[in-house]
Each structure stands twice: as structure tokens, then as C-alpha cells.
Amino acid sequence: MTSTDLSADVAASSSSAAMFIPAPATPYQGDIARYWDREARPVNLRLGDVDGLYHHHYGIGDVDRGALGDTGDSAYEKKLIAELHRLESAQAELLLDHLGPIGRDDTLVDAGCGRGGSMVMAHQRFGCRVEGVTLSAKQADFANQRARELGIEDHVHARVCDMLGTPFETGRAAASWNNESSMYVDLEDLFAEHSRILATGGRYVTITGCWNPRYGQPSKYVSQINAHFECNIHSRREYLRAMADNRLVPQAVIDLTPATLPYWELRATSALVTGIEKAFINSYKDGSFQYLLIAADRV
Numbered sequence: 487m488t489s490t491d492l493s494a495d496v497a498a499s500s501s502s503a504a505m506f507i508p509a510p511a512t513p514y515q516g517d518i519a520r521y522w523d524r525e526a527r528p529v530n531l532r533l534g535d536v537d538g539l540y541h542h543h544y545g546i547g548d549v550d551r552g553a554l555g556d557t558g559d560s561a562y563e564k565k566l567i568a569e570l571h572r573l574e575s576a577q578a579e580l581l582l583d584h585l586g587p588i589g590r591d592d593t594l595v596d597a598g599c600g601r602g603g604s605m606v607m608a609h610q611r612f613g614c615r616v617e618g619v620t621l622s623a624k625q626a627d628f629a630n631q632r633a634r635e636l637g638i639e640d641h642v643h644a645r646v647c648d649m650l651g652t653p654f655e656t657g658r659a660a661a662s663w664n665n666e667s668s669m670y671v672d673l674e675d676l677f678a679e680h681s682r683i684l685a686t687g688g689r690y691v692t693i694t695g696c697w698n699p700r701y702g703q704p705s706k707y708v709s710q711i712n713a714h715f716e717c718n719i720h721s722r723r724e725y726l727r728a729m730a731d732n733r734l735v736p737q738a739v740i741d742l743t744p745a746t747l748p749y750w751e752l753r754a755t756s757a758l759v760t761g762i763e764k765a766f767i768n769s770y771k772d773g774s775f776q777y778l779l780i781a782a783d784r785v
């Protein structure tokens with residue numbers, strides 16, 4: 487498969503001046519586009535500055551207390567930022583681990599690509615082409631600028647586009663994913679589109695926060711997270727049902743809740759707190775909210 491095979495949108499360009507920005511499909515999507523256009527939280531930008539990989543997702547894994555050193559140390563906050571960033575990159579590595587065997591000639595699709603950190607990591611690991619979509623022109627510009635700086639703009643490209651209606655050809659993507667971006671869309675519509683673009687035998691992966699049906703209904707903490715990000719968190723049941731409806735058969739379902747708690751406990755001690763930390767910690771601890779990885783085969 488060549489890099490141009492996947493995209494029917496020949497007019498798309500990585501140059502921001504030439505970027506075609508479609509009108510939002512719904513008023514809600516207009517709100518979300520504005521939200522991410524305006525977003526500039528230090529907890530995201532300062533972490534990205536550590537090594538140039540800019541993420542808008544959370545971290546997993548144990549905190550390396552040795553690397554953090556003494557809280558009284560003048561370099562402590564800088565080390566804390568580096569540690570939070572390391573855990574966020576570990577999260578993206580885990581997602582990439584579940585994409586299956588990917589060749590240099592393959593194309594991957596990042597649905598809701600943000601500033602493009604996961605796309606860069608995917609290209610660096612597999613040497614393949616990665617196409618990202620986001621509602622935010624600012625984020626797409628940022629991701630394309632980073633790709634140019636790294637000299638990988640011929641392989642990594644972001645565009646402003648609704649993930650529910652992409653310009654990608656049917657049945658050509660080797661793998662696709664949502665990294666903390668599926669809570670902005672209807673899951674039946676989302677998985678219908680992934681199912682359309684994926685090759686038969688291709689792999690879909692999501693890492694997401696979802697409410698736990700065992701708790702009963704979305705807890706007050708889940709409602710706080712929804713309000714904070716203007717999103718609509720789905721239940722674990724909805725994910726599995728919508729996948730089954732759309733020829734996506736789960737191969738792995740991993741509860742990452744215990745693995746993400748150390749990230750949140752550490753972040754809550756940082757000067758970069760945003761105020762949402764307690765809602766995540768409380769909802770993970772009371773069992774109303776789960777951090778989940780689901781990897782599914784397109785059959």
C-alpha cells in the first residue's frame with residue numbers, strides 16, 4: 487500500500503495556510519473544536535516540552551521515586567514533570583504494543599490525534615505512514631509543524647476532520663485507534679467508521695475512561711469529568727456492544743485502572759494541577775470509573 491492509497495482527499499496539505507477546514511458537522515463539534523483550539527494548559531505543554539512529544543492523555547505505570555529524588559530539591563518540580571511525561575508516553579507505548587505487526591508500507595489512522603504525540607511515536611516505531619484527524623485546526627497545525635521539525639512530514643499528517651466521516655479509503659488501514667478521544671462521539675457511529683476504513687484482519691485499539699456498569703449509573707465524579715472536558719463518557723457495556731455491532735471482536739480487554747492511579751496521585755502533588763485530579767482519583771477508587779484498553783480485530 488502506498489501512502490497516497492489511503493486518502494481520497496488529494497487536496498489536503500500539511501501546510502497550515504493551505505489547510506482546508508470543514509464546517510463542524512454539529513454545533514457540539516463546533517464547541518469541541520473551540521475547546522481544543524483554546525487549550526494551552528501547562529500540564530500538557532510543559533510535559534511535551536520534555537522531549538517534543540505532546541500528549542493529551544494520561545499516564546500508566548509505577549512512579550520511579552529514585553528519579554524524582556527529594557521533594558526539597560530545587561530541581562524536584564522539573565523531575566516531577568519529566569516523570570509524569572514518562573508515564574504518559576508509557577501509556578502510548580502500550581497502545582502501540584497492541585496494534586499487531588505493522589510494516590513500513592502500512593498506514594495507521596489516529597482518530598482524535600490531538601497534538602500528534604502518539605502519531606510520532608507510531609511512525610518512529612514502525613516506519614509507517616500515520617494519518618490523524620482532529621476537530622481543532624490549532625492542534626492539526628501544531629502536529630504538522632512538529633512533523634516538519636522532525637523531518638517526517640511525508641509520513642505523519644494531521645487534518646481537521648470529523649472522525650465519524652473520514653476521507654480514507656474503505657478497507658485499507660492496517661490499524662486505527664482512539665487514545666482518549668472516543669468520549670466525544672456516538673460509539674455506534676465511531677465503530678462503523680473504523681470498521682469501514684480497516685482492512686479485514688486489521689486491528690483497532692482504544693484507551694479510554696468509561697463508567698462501570700457494576701457501579702450502577704455514572705457517579706457524580708464521572709459527571710464532573712464530563713462537565714470539565716465537555717465530553718460524554720460511555721459505559722464499558724456500550725463499548726463492547728457497539729464493537730460487536732460493527733465487526734470489531736475484542737482480542738484484549740485490560741483494566742488499566744490500578745496502573746493509572748500512581749500517575750494521578752503524583753499529579754495531584756504537582757504545581758500543574760488543573761482541579762480535576764480528585765474526580766479521577768475518587769471515581770477510580772470507588773469503582774464507578776475505569777481506565778480501559780480494548781484491542782479488537784476487524785473481522
Ligand SMILES: C[S@@+](CC[C@H](N)C(=O)[O-])C[C@H]1O[C@@H](n2cnc3c(N)ncnc32)[C@H](O)[C@@H]1O
Pocket residue numbers: 515518519522540541542543597598599600601602603604619620621622625647648649650664665666667670671
Ligand atoms: C483528549 S484529546 C486526545 C488527543 C490524542 N489522542 C492524544 O492521546 O494525545 C481528544 C481529541 O479528540 C478530538 N476529537 C473529539 N471529537 C472529534 C471528532 N468528532 N472528530 C475528530 N476528532 C475529534 C479532539 O479534537 C482532540 O484532539
Ligand SMILES: CC(C)=CCC/C(C)=C/COP(=O)(O)OP(=O)(O)O
Pocket residue numbers: 527529530541542543544666667669694695711715717719760762
Ligand atoms: C479518560 C478521560 C475521561 C479523558 C477525557 C478526554 C481528555 C480530555 C483527556 C486528556 O486530555 P488532556 O491531557 O488535555 O487533559 P489534562 O489537561 O487534564 O491533562
Ligand SMILES: [Mg+2]
Pocket residue numbers: 529530541542543544
Ligand atoms: Mg494532559
